[in-house]
Amino acid sequence: MSLDRRRFLQSGTAAVVSLLAQRHADAADPAPSEPGRSLGFTGVPASLRDAVVVPPEYEWQLLYPWGTPTGVPRQPMPAFAPDGSNSAADQALQAGMHHDGMHFFPLATPDRALLVMNHEYTDEQLLHADGVKEWNAEKVRKSLHAMGVSVIEIQRTARGGWRQVSPSPYARRVHGRTPMRIAGPAAGSPLMRTAANPAGDEVFGTFANCAMGVTPWGTYLTCEENFHGYFGGPKDAAKTATPAQRRYGTVPGSQWVEYWRFDERFDLTRHPHEPHRFGWVVEIDPFDPEARPIKRTALGRKRQESATCTVARDGRLAVYMGDDARFEYVYKYISKDRIAVTSDGPQARANSRLLDEGTLYVARFDADGRGRWIELTHGRHGLDAASGFADQAEVLIHARLAADVVGGTKMDRPEWIAVSPDGEVYVTLTNNTQRGDFGKPGPDAANPRANNFFGGILRWREDDGDAASLGFAWEHFVLAGDTDQPASGARYPSPDVDLFGSPDGLHFDRGGLLWIQTDMSGQLIGKPPYTALGNNQMLCADPATGRTKRFLTGPNGCEITGCVVTPDRRTLFVNIQHPGESRDDGEAKHNSAWPDGDAPGSARPRSATLAIRRRDGGIVGT
Template sequence: MPLDRRHFLLQSGSAAAVVALFGQGCAVPSSPTGRGNVLGFTGVPASLRDGIVVPPEYEWQLLYPWGTPTGVAGSMPAFAPDAGNSADDQAVQAGMHHDGMHFFALDASGDRGLLVMNHEYTDEQLLHTDGVKAGTAEKVRKSLHAMGVSVIEIRCTGQGWQQVRPSPFARRVHGNTPMRITGPAAGTPLMRTAANPAGDAVFGTFANCAMGVTPWGTYLTCEENFHGYFGGPKEAAQGATAAQRRYGTVAGSQWAEYWRFDERFDLSRHPNEPHRFGWVVEIDPFDPTAAPIKRTALGRKRQESATCTVARDGRLVVYMGDDSRFEYIYKFISREKVRPGTDAAARAANRHLLDDGTLHVARYDAGGRGRWLELVHGRDGLDAAHGFADQAEVLIHARLAGDVVGGTKMDRPEWIAIHPQSGEVYVTLTNNSQRGDAGKPAPDAANPRANNLFGGILRWREDGGDAASTGFAWDHFALAGDPAQPGSGARYPSGDADMFGAPDGLHFDRGGLLWIQTDLSGQVLGKPPYTSLGNNQMLCADPASGRIKRFLTGPNGCEITGCVVTPDRHTLFVNIQHPGEARDDGDTRHNSAWPDGTEPGSARPRSATLAIRRRDGGIVGT
């Protein structure tokens, strides 16, 4: 995609600054190397400005907004500002609400690669020309096509990062894409439907939030709030099971009326269809002909993150969160060892690794110790007497299995990141306003605050430094919020830390810098008790010193989410999700027109990807 000079000029004030940054292309400069001047950039203040604010040493480039053609050969419909694109158009365009992403280098220089990203959900008011006035089957198709995953090819040139179009790698995976189901739950009774009696195939992935990357170079997309798309007549809710209520798949509670126009979303007719969502889905970004695969051995939940590492003995370990109040943190350990490499042979050799292993749930005990508890049928009460006929039911109803074995109910566990040198594991706990309410779990050691409005970051160290260990030591890296507010309970790792709230996205770069992204609801931004935090933001932390410095603030109403640093650490990709999300309950207006408009209402706000670099071409985070 050509460089959007207008957005650079808004930040730099002159064309000379644009040339200074991108005239040198992607050549590695002679300036900072190694850790460089860690957090040496000028921190930005909390802000309610409707735009992107970065340190003066940095510039940003608009790369891939909603509606941009993906680059599939022969299919390049332009974005229609009036939302007039068809469902077929949307199937080959950037989806809405960009989220987790990763950069896969295509050459040794890192100047060319595949950017793979999630599209979490839709804003139906923006997606359709007539908004939500009337539902149709075509609108449902377009909505399903606006979620899922994009695979695009990009290249860094003297004019900055540009999308390669057409590209043999370009691809959209969406809510109607055929995919396979594998692992212990595949083919079992709860996975079978009228459309797929074998229970081993499904159409689509949606509600794609955080992600992971396997050691062999495939992308893991996580299906989070899938439950809101399944519905039915309200009277059908009377027969809802305990499992359906726990997962939220209860007729009448849906937020999208797909069931009226697409039969498979009708819970009263196809109660097993929701069992086929809520999984980690593996995608080979290098092979656009390969069917995505839902890996049931990793358990079904509202998936948030699938962060991979390799244990000392060579087995794969995957850490996962379940982003709901009072849900769990999980760890999967494969039975077989990882075959090294990221080429086609390695991907083929490891293709079954995620189908066979043991799922665990975390218990955080007082005193800073914890245990990983196995979720294995026949052990620790996971048997028919407690509603689990076999291992497939343990995995399909992983939340209920976590209850039985005694996992710790957490304050919305979201992204998980692993320190590249120490192996410490960090997780964001976004918030939990119901902690300590009547009939709800009370504060505990790992979740110490009642009415936890601001969340925090928890970390642990596996025993012996081995990711396959069953025991660990844990502590709080940060309890977020405004320390100046009486009773906030905020606590940061050092006195040199900018405050934040509702941490969500989390990413370690190769140098060990921790990038933190926030997701305060659009309804509370700028209001007490969040006033001092401004719009959502991204910060950079140095765990070695405990310093945390604010790096970016975003437009009105947006969430900052999705973050990856290129291998050479000279470009930071960041996603701006749902700019313009209304602040007031019941207010359907959008309070931003970013990035195309200057005033709310002047253009449809569009989620988009940014490429951020230092003006001198140095290492990001310095």
């Protein structure tokens, strides 16, 4: 094991020691004392200001906006071109667009770390100098380079802030054209084979990267979410789309961008298996720039949201995942074998098979507050050739259809999942305005509101506190919304709660505080029924009391996402995604120039990473 990975494991960020000891507290953790749980910061009001607003006793620092050179060694460092004229080659060496999930990996050198983050999707109007007036192959390449993952090195400054280290031997971009392996039960399946890769075990790229996870052995798991929008074809070919293609949204004519015209692998009529190679959890080793990323097919294919790792009582790995679409499911994967631990802790190579050999489950939430994990294994629960599954590979490639067969509970857009220090599991259910519509599933116990505009957070505790259990008890932590609107059905766990809607990102810090981030649609912010909620925001909650306080509000049109607190709890990293995003009559508009301009139109808005700290250097959240 490298010294750098050892530093990460020993830092407690991965919570390896405590997890493998049935979650006993790591002696190095800052104690979850009352000051750490008090939410003593000055809450900020809901706001429609085109600005980042934090409590007055805090300050924020702009760290890594779109277009910043990543600092790859022995490569050019192209500066961001404010007019959008950077080339595709430039973009492959710069911060991507639309920052999302993120994690902090301490290095062996004191006060240095790797910050790894996702870049979810592209705004083609901003990305190119002439917007979308004309598509060509260079634009396709640039767009693919603007998604994926950044690995950057950062260093703490003398006054407690952070700066990017550039160049860095660790720095790299993983993007939509990066070579990577396919592993697990679906690798080599006929449904994974293409003309370019007849073996079905290699693929170019990862994109649509939303939430994430971190393994106990120090690797990063990036999740491919809305991959479907990048595949297309002639609209008249839609009539031949299969039920599986329709369920996954890979239907000719429904594409968001015109990749298929200039990169044939995105043409569904020519390469119908290529979309099967996306929608996976991808493992990246941030400490080894030469290591190829690996798509882990045992975790199932879906619009992948979150890959939150924890450790079962017997030492096996458990991974919690959501599928971010209306009426989709919550999943859990349990490895076949235990995590291998040496005197240096878990090692990546020794545990590389844990994400390939195991069992995938889907959650059923029953009306009595109990739940059950139902196995998605070929030959069980009706998953056989008669129901359309020839083998386990097809069960995993079409995990959504398998979950339908076994009777999982259709949820209101399950997104980020976080596990508290005491083992409770929380999932955000962002919204579902179609629940109860004609022909659509109606309310149920876990999703109790028709036309659910505001979403909520649900939590459960596995039986015996063991992540390998197949039964659990669940409850609603919050049904979000505006309590002044009786029709919203909002219910909070405590009267001492600041209002919010459409929860998305979740993160537990080491003191047990829960950080909540929201993602209301940019075209609806400030309009009924969201008027009182202002711009998207981040809140901090004490799960023990339900007390929840607004900590940050963001610029116009943005989503607040990607959250991680350093092991010493002195810095909070947050991503501001797609500032200015709005729509008018279906046409993209931008109502912000954050962070570079003073007014809309004065600069291209740029997604960016912020480092937030208390001015006195104290613990964040207090």
